[in-house]
Amino acid sequence: MNRVALGLCYDGHEFEGWQTQPHGRTVQDHLTKAIEAIAQEPIALICAGRTDTGVHARQQVVHFDTAADRPLTAWIKGVNNSLPPTISVLGAKQLDASFHARFSAVSRTYRYYFYSAPVRDPFKRFMTWVHYPLDLAAMRRAAECLLGTHDFSAFRASQCQAASPVRTLFALNLIEAVDHCYFEIHGNAFLHHMVRNLMGSLMEVGQHRQAESWLRDVLESRNRSLAAKTYPAQGLSLWNIEYPEQYGIQELFA
Known part of the structure; x- marks a missing residue:
């Protein structure tokens, strides 16, 4: 074979x-x-x-x-x-x-793209539109508590079939471009809806609906009902998957 x-x-x-x-x-x-x-x-x-x-x-x-x-x-x-x-x-x-x-696979990277504007832009169909202003600095500060190894049950879909809710995030960066932003999230693996659930809660902080410290409280609670709603799918992309060099997987995308 x-x-x-x-x-x-x-x-x-x-x-x-x-x-x-x-x-x-x-x-x-x-x-x-x-x-x-x-x-x-x-x-x-x-x-x-x-x-x-x-x-x-x-x-x-x-x-x-x-x-x-x-x-x-x-x-x-x-x-x-x-x-x-x-x-x-x-x-x-x-x-x-x-x-x-x-x-x-040793790790995976996702990107979640979004933009803030008074009206929706049809050409940004791979991004999520938010019509309210966002405090990006507050979102960055709040996200710091997510780095490292944690039980992410609070951001796990009810239908998730993973044996363990423990995952490790190596990096979580908010990047600002001219007319949009994106979170780049690098971790060993992800739970069902984990990135979209994290985004929903980060947006609550960005709108000042919740304090920056609230995100850590939700994480430590391990209670999905305390986190925000699942954010839309169209802003999310599986961006990269890392493998041991011996397999030369990146050659597939050269």
Whole structure:
């Protein structure tokens, strides 16, 4: 059997998340069908991180095992020919069985894009619009308590299936551009809805609806009902996934 790794990106607006569903309107469903057309056999796709409905990926990594012997170009151009224009395979690589798209990953980076303006801008469809002014300095200060290893139960969706709510955040930076902002969050792994739930609570601080110290209180409470609402999906992108250098995964996106 050959183990093939693919690097892909997608616009999540029209998909109901990554994971396969009976109706077939997911990224995994479209990609599986396209790969099977080339492999001429059933395949099982494993991804680095499942994205929710409406969430995008700048860098997603998947792997599958196949008896088919195809040139790497077939897994790129051939598969892309059968995909909708909102999904693209960027690179392919054959690796040994020690590689696993999910379990070999050492960390993941998400970005959440947003902008504050009196009216919505249709061209900023990958960002979340907020119509109120934000205190970005207060948001930065409040976010400092999230760094390190914590129990993130307060920011975990009720349907989350993770065995443990403990995660480690290595960095959480708020970046200001000319007409928008984004949080870049780097961690070992993330719980279901964790980034969007964190964003909802950070926005409460940014609007001065809650004090900066409130975020630490919510974190330490481990109580989801004390945190703010889940923020919209369209501002969130899986930005990067880090692997041991031995696998050369970044070559998929070169």
